[in-house]
Amino acid sequence: QVHLVESGGGSVQSGGSQILSCVASGYAHSSNCMAWFRQAPGKEREGVADICTGSNNIVYADSVKGRFTVSQDNAKNTLYLTMNSLKPEDTAKYYCAAKDYGSTVAPRVLPLYQYNIWGQGTQVTVSS
Secondary structure, eight states, rough: OOEEEEEEEEEEEEOOOOEOOOOOOOOOOOOOOEEEEEEESSSSSSEEEEEEEEEGEEOOOOOTTEEEEEEGGGGTEEEEEESSSGGGGGGGEEEEEESSSSSSSOOSOOOOOGGOEOOOOEEEEEEE
């Protein structure tokens, strides 16, 4: 059974930085794409960044472009999200997701229904 476990959440002041990690275990085969999503109270879960195996494909949501960086260490089976210049509107629960079927390319941030494997999330709170 596949498990994704996020860590690194917490409280940070506006303008600060934080790094989230997502450790994957139990894979029978490699995922095609992995992603970070976030969900703020009262809002829908939205995609933040995707990283896919096809042509080292990485895409970001416009709201985080230039501030967030997604990366992965395949040797450690770990996905990272480095968040800089954090804003109060970045406050949300951040989720790691993976999909092990379909295309290995994401032309843009993929919707949540495309992903079939999810972590439990980690809370990030940015204070002004």
